[in-house]
């Protein structure tokens with residue numbers, strides 16, 4: 001089955017510069033509506049209080065100081081303190097509630113996106129780089145946290161304060177307001193222009209730093225090759241170039257940033273001076289009180305500050321919208337491998353009869369080349385099949401289809417006579433277990449690695465490990481079964497990893513076993529242990545083994561020879577050798593003489 005968007009990377013860079021996706025994200029705040037309303041109330045209250053502050057200042061100056069009475073001053077100041085206390089409480093409450101909301105929404109989005117990613121079919125990850133999905137989950141959600149937790153609120157607050165202060169300015173002194181409105185473009189235009197340049201160079205600088213990081217990553221990961229080939233001087237020179245490029249870009253940003261500070265300071269304080277001069281004349285002429293002028297200055301600074309920050313906030317909101325869009329896209333991608341509405345049940349116990357009927361399948365990323373072409377197959381319960389064929393014949397693909405990582409375009413695969421598409425995927429995947437060529441060991445201890453999600457006690461895990469000949473080496477690990485394996489844990493040898501995977505399969509006790517034999521040769525002792533473990537595992541269940549060893553093909557009930565996506569021969573080792581066809585040629589080249 002094709003993924004929904006086979007041709008392009010579905011999570012590629014944002015296409016829109018709209019804020020719409022952010023609004024859709026607001027849906028995630030619905031469960032926390034109460035807190036959101038409380039936060040908005042606190043925000044409104046804080047903005048209102050800040051606007052009232054101008055009047056408080058006016059009161060302190062006009063009735064407190066100008067009246068000449070210290071009692072009136074005390075009273076004015078008491079009122080001032082009261083407003084300060086209320087403002088502080090509202091600001092604190094707003095900040096806490098919004099941060100909480102931001103973190104909560106991001107936690108919910110993270111979980112939703114991860115859950116969705118796990119449900120998507122394997123084909124999706126062929127058209128989308130896994131790194132993309134990881135970056136969606138980490139950096140895009142981090143960006144959203146900032147947007148939901150602060151930018152939204154800052155935007156709303158700045159907008160309210162800018163409009164509110166303008167209104168208060170007009171009420172305080174219409175003439176001065178006109179002066180300010182005429183002056184605003186003189187401050188904003190150069191500030192906007194320089195700010196734009198600073199942002200552009202900041203982005204470039206980030207990119208250059210990203211290049212530096214990527215180079216370090218690549219070089220240090222390949223350190224053995226670097227040293228073995230004496231590549232250090234080249235790396236030093238190339239890294240040096242990248243560092244210098246990053247420095248150069250950072251410098252251009254710094255120059256613009258310094259210029260911006262200079263210009264903004266000059267213009268802002270120049271404008272304040274102008275207002276003071278003009279306002280002072282009004283005071284001298286008796287048309288304006290000292291308190292009014294103070295309040296006016298206060299509001300003028302509020303207008304300038306908030307209008308200035310709005311453009312920054314708009315930029316951040318757009319970046320947040322890009323992140324939200326990519327996350328929403330992932331959330332809205334529908335998995336194409338799903339459970340049917342009314343799944344059929346497998347018989348108990350499951351027999352393990354495997355059939356394929358006229359199966360044709362093409363990978364979404366290679367539409368012109370069928371990997372399986374009209375394949376027919378019938379495997380009886382308990383039969384042991386060795387699957388052989390040249391590289392690219394479709395052996396692994398057949399396994400993928402049996403695990404229903406993909407659905408065939410034509411034909412059907414059946415377990416105990418039931419089409420896999422009619423079964424609940426989790427139900428039949430319990431019965432078809434794969435032991436891959438290079439098993440994955442997860443960052444957990446040996447117990448967890450064998451148990452791998454199954455709810456069984458430690459004794460059952462140990463019994464499986466014994467049967468898989470893994471018990472002996474696990475016991476010799478520093479903390480036995482509690483030893484951390486996988487990433488940054490103990491490094492296991494190839495044979496040990498295989499035995500862990502075999503123990504994992506034994507514990508699941510499946511009806512059908514898919515085994516991809518390791519191509520790399522193990523030493524004789526390890527080989528014997530793995531073979532013993534496999535014999536134990538395969539007894540009494542249907543098993544299909546992609547065979548690389550002579551012992552496997554000799555012992556199999558039947559050998560199936562696969563070529564170009566179809567079965568071209570089937571039978572016992574000797575009989576197939578006697579046919580002198582593809583199998584005889586493969587046997588001569590491919591099978592390592594195991595034991």
Ligand SMILES: Nc1ncnc2c1ncn2[C@@H]1O[C@H](COP(=O)(O)OP(=O)(O)OP(=O)(O)O)[C@@H](O)[C@H]1O
Nearest residue numbers: 126363365366371390391392393394395396397398
């Ligand atoms: N994920 C994929 N996307 C596109 N084409 C694929 C993919 N996996 C395999 N193929 C192609 O499908 C064909 C069958 O591949 P498959 O891996 O099943 O072969 P195989 O018999 O297991 O080979 P090998 O023994 O080398 O592992 C090959 O032509 C391969 O290039």
